[in-house]
Amino acid sequence: MNISKLYCTEARSRQTRDEVYRIRYECYRRDNSIDPNTAERFSDDFDNTQNHFSYLLGSAEQALATVRISVVRPDLSWTESPALHVYGDCPEFQSIAGESYVEASRLCFAPQARTNTFITLLGNMAALAEFYSVRWLVACPRLEQAPTYERLFGFSPLAEPRVYHGVRFTTQLLAVSLDQLRIHVRHDRRMFQSWASALAQAAEQVRLEELAA
Numbered sequence: 001m002n003i004s005k006l007y008c009t010e011a012r013s014r015q016t017r018d019e020v021y022r023i024r025y026e027c028y029r030r031d032n033s034i035d036p037n038t039a040e041r042f043s044d045d046f047d048n049t050q051n052h053f054s055y056l057l058g059s060a061e062q063a064l065a066t067v068r069i070s071v072v073r074p075d076l077s078w079t080e081s082p083a084l085h086v087y088g089d090c091p092e093f094q095s096i097a098g099e100s101y102v103e104a105s106r107l108c109f110a111p112q113a114r115t116n117t118f119i120t121l122l123g124n125m126a127a128l129a130e131f132y133s134v135r136w137l138v139a140c141p142r143l144e145q146a147p148t149y150e151r152l153f154g155f156s157p158l159a160e161p162r163v164y165h166g167v168r169f170t171t172q173l174l175a176v177s178l179d180q181l182r183i184h185v186r187h188d189r190r191m192f193q194s195w196a197s198a199l200a201q202a203a204e205q206v207r208l209e210e211l212a213a
Contacts, residue, residue: 027108051078082165101136123194146172154184
């Protein structure tokens with residue numbers, strides 16, 4: 001699937017947020033990471049907070065993937081993220097949390113999603129880090145997926161693996177600075193294309209909100 005044929009948008013409407021929760025549910029139920037429920041949707045309290053942004057990626061035919069990005073900046077009173085509930089006692093993470101960071105969570109894919117889907121979603125993470133002048137990027141992928149983050153984006157492990165917030169699988173706490181990420185992906189055209197597109201979208205959204213105010 002060509003990356004140019006994919007859309008990626010922040011899930012703000014009731015319809016798009018419902019699609020996010022549906023994809024999450026189907027993704028986590030495939031390997032029994034969560035319990036079944038009659039609504040067949042999966043969300044948590046972080047979805048209703050000001051510093052958490054969910055993104056939906058898809059094609060004209062179907063939604064393919066979603067990710068939630070937490071923006072933590074103590075100076076804005078944005079201090080909560082899922083990783084703090086899991087790794088809050090980790091000294092290395094405490095140092096990052098005292099500065100600023102973005103965290104990717106609830107990264108979920110439909111069965112037919114491809115590698116470029118993953119790169120597009122991580123481009124949104126990098127864009128929000130730049131947009132909000134955040135120094136660090138944090139992720140807690142499944143343990144078996146951690147090497148992909150390290151290889152593609154230069155993430156490094158910070159702590160021993162633990163079970164993540166709200167699910168039953170084990171995750172690895174990873175981090176990379178925005179400057180390190182930029183150097184690591186400098187030859188990856190797909191990543192920079194996604195990064196630039198997401199950054200422009202964030203700026204446009206703010207402009208529209210200011211006009212509407």
